[in-house]
Amino acid sequence: MSSLNNFTPTGPTQREETLSVHSQAESLRGATEAPFRRAKPAAAREMLKDVGLRVGSIVALVFAWWVTSLFFPPTLVPRPWDTFAEVSAIVSTGNFFIEMGSTLRRVLVGFGIAMVVSIPLGILMGTLRSLESFFEPPVILGLTMPGLIWAVLMIMFFGLTETSAYAAVAVTIFPMLAISIWQGTKAIDKDLIDMSEVFHASAWSKVVDVILPQLVSHLLAAIRYGLGLAWKVVVVVEMFGFSNGVGYQVVRGFNVFSMKTVLAWAITFLVVMIVIEFGFIGWLERSVTRWRPRVEAWRR
Amino acid sequence: MAYVHVEQAVKSFPREDGTDMLVLGGVSFDAKERGITCLLGPSGCGKSTLLNVIARLERLDQGYVEIVSNHGESGTRLPQLGYVFQDPRLLNWKRVEENLIFALRGMDVPRRQWDERIHTYLGLVGLLEFRKQYPLYLSGGMRQRVGLARALVIEPDILLMDEPFSKLDQLTARKLREDTLEICARLQQTALLVTHDVEEAAYMGDRIVIFSARPAHIVEVLDNPFSPLERDLDDVRFIQFKKQLLQTVLNLVKEKEEA
Ligand SMILES: Nc1ncnc2c1ncn2[C@@H]1O[C@H](COP(=O)(O)OP(=O)(O)OP(=O)(O)O)[C@@H](O)[C@H]1O
Ligand SMILES: [Mg+2]
Numbered sequence: 001m002s003s004l005n006n007f008t009p010t011g012p013t014q015r016e017e018t019l020s021v022h023s024q025a026e027s028l029r030g031a032t033e034a035p036f037r038r039a040k041p042a043a044a045r046e047m048l049k050d051v052g053l054r055v056g057s058i059v060a061l062v063f064a065w066w067v068t069s070l071f072f073p074p075t076l077v078p079r080p081w082d083t084f085a086e087v088s089a090i091v092s093t094g095n096f097f098i099e100m101g102s103t104l105r106r107v108l109v110g111f112g113i114a115m116v117v118s119i120p121l122g123i124l125m126g127t128l129r130s131l132e133s134f135f136e137p138p139v140i141l142g143l144t145m146p147g148l149i150w151a152v153l154m155i156m157f158f159g160l161t162e163t164s165a166y167a168a169v170a171v172t173i174f175p176m177l178a179i180s181i182w183q184g185t186k187a188i189d190k191d192l193i194d195m196s197e198v199f200h201a202s203a204w205s206k207v208v209d210v211i212l213p214q215l216v217s218h219l220l221a222a223i224r225y226g227l228g229l230a231w232k233v234v235v236v237v238e239m240f241g242f243s244n245g246v247g248y249q250v251v252r253g254f255n256v257f258s259m260k261t262v263l264a265w266a267i268t269f270l271v272v273m274i275v276i277e278f279g280f281i282g283w284l285e286r287s288v289t290r291w292r293p294r295v296e297a298w299r300r
Numbered sequence: 301m302a303y304v305h306v307e308q309a310v311k312s313f314p315r316e317d318g319t320d321m322l323v324l325g326g327v328s329f330d331a332k333e334r335g336i337t338c339l340l341g342p343s344g345c346g347k348s349t350l351l352n353v354i355a356r357l358e359r360l361d362q363g364y365v366e367i368v369s370n371h372g373e374s375g376t377r378l379p380q381l382g383y384v385f386q387d388p389r390l391l392n393w394k395r396v397e398e399n400l401i402f403a404l405r406g407m408d409v410p411r412r413q414w415d416e417r418i419h420t421y422l423g424l425v426g427l428l429e430f431r432k433q434y435p436l437y438l439s440g441g442m443r444q445r446v447g448l449a450r451a452l453v454i455e456p457d458i459l460l461m462d463e464p465f466s467k468l469d470q471l472t473a474r475k476l477r478e479d480t481l482e483i484c485a486r487l488q489q490t491a492l493l494v495t496h497d498v499e500e501a502a503y504m505g506d507r508i509v510i511f512s513a514r515p516a517h518i519v520e521v522l523d524n525p526f527s528p529l530e531r532d533l534d535d536v537r538f539i540q541f542k543k544q545l546l547q548t549v550l551n552l553v554k555e556k557e558e559a
Contacts, residue, residue, distance in 0.1 A: 194357045195389040198381060199406040199454070209402055213393040291393045291434040 110169025126185020341511025
C-alpha cells in the first residue's frame, strides 16, 4: 500500500492509490517514438481502396449517363464521349482559361470580401451580447435571401460591371460565414480565455492565438459551403449579360440549344471545383490541423 | 518580494434553481512570504475558486484579497502571477515551446531572454527533448508538466498551483515535488499550492492552511517546523510530523461529523 493519505472527510479515499512504476517508464520513453505511425503496407492499401472507391463512383456516374443517352436523341442527352471531346476542344483552344479565369476571379474577390467582413463580425457577435442582439436579425434575414435576388439587385444597382459580380457573391455568402464564425466563437473554451487572461495576453494575441485556432474547423466548413454558394451565384450574375465567364458561355450554349456545350462547360467547372476542394482546401485543412492526432478508430 | 493576504473572503455561486450556494464562507489567511503556503482541504470545498479569485478570474461577494509586490528600486507594479491550473489548459495548436512563449510575450519578458528561459524551465520539468512537440502528442502527465513550466518561465511574483501533481504517477510526482520545492526555495518564491493530500502538504508547505468542507472556512493554520531542506521523507521525526498533521485533519473531520 502506498503511504499517501488523502484528506477526504466525506468518505473513503477518492484517489486511487496505486504504485505506478510503468507510467514512469512510459513518460521517459513513450513519446520519443513518433506518435500515431501506422504500419506502412496497411496504410497504402487503405489509400488504394479509397482512391478506387472514388474513381468507381465517377465511372458509375458516366455509365449511367451513357445508358440514359441511349434512350434520347443527342440534342437532348449527348453521349458522354462527344461531350468529353467538346471539353477537350474548349480546353485546347485556350478559351477555357480566359473564361474560367474571369469566373474564378469574381468568386475569389467576392469570397475574400465576405471573409474579411464576416470574421471580425462573427467574433464580435460571439463575444459581445449587445452586438449579437443587434446583428442577429439582419444576418438571419440575409441567410434566407435567395442568391438570385441578390444578383438581380446588385446588377440593377452597379450595372453590368465587375463590381456587381463581386458584390453579389460577397453579399450572398456573407451571412453564412458570419453565422458559423459567430456560433464557433460562442462555443470556445472559456478556460483557455481565463488562462490567457492570467498570462496578460493582449487582445490581439487572444484573437490570434486562442480564439481563431478554435474556429478552424468552423471556418473550413464555412469556406467549403461558401465556395459552393459563390459558384452558383457568380454563374447567375454572368448569365445576366456579362460578355465573358463560364455563365456567359453557358448562355451561349443555351441560345444555340447545344446541350453538349452547356454540359461541357459544366464539366470543366466541376473539375476546377474538385481541384480546389480536394487540392487546395484539403491541403489547407491538413496544414492547419497538424497539431491534432488523427484518431479515426471509431470510423469503419 | 511579494505578499498575499486574504481577508474574510465570501463567495457564492448561483445554483440552477436560483438559490445561492455558499462556497467560501469567510476565509482569512496570510500566505507565507518567500515560501510555499499549502491550501489543504477536501474536494469541492472551494480551493480552486479561491485561487481564481486571487488570479482575478472571479470576484468576491465580500472581503478582499491583497496582493503586493515590491520590486526594489523599480517601484511597485501589478503583481505577476504564474498559474498552474488543475487541468493543463495548453494551447494544443501550439508546440510546447510556443506555449511558453505565449506566457513570456504576455508578461513582456524581453525577447532575448526567451530562449534561455525556455531551456531552463523545460529542462527543469524534464521535457527539453519535447520542445517542438504538439501537446496532444504528449501524455497527460507530460502536459501537466508543460503547464508547470509555463507558470515558472515567467518567473512570477506569486506562483499559484492547483493540485499540479495529482494527475502524475507517483514516481514522477515525487520527483517533481522535490524539484518544485527546491526551485521555490532557491528563488525564494512566494507560492500557493492547493492540495487535498496531507503528505504533500507536509512535504511542500512552509505554511499549511487547513480548510473545512464547503462552505469553506479556515480551521487551522500551522507553520511547518521543518525547513525545506530538512524534510527528509525517511526521517523519523518528519514522519512523526506527517502523522500528527494527518491526525489533526482526521480529528477535525470527526468533530465535524459529531457536530
Ligand atoms: N463557475 C461556477 N459556477 C457554479 N458553481 C461553481 C463554479 N465553480 C465552482 N463551483 C462550485 O463551487 C464548489 C467549489 O468548487 P472548486 O472548484 O473551488 O472546488 P475545489 O476545492 O477546487 O475541489 P477539487 O479539490 O475537487 O478541485 C463546487 O461545489 C463547485 O460545484
Ligand atoms: Mg479544484
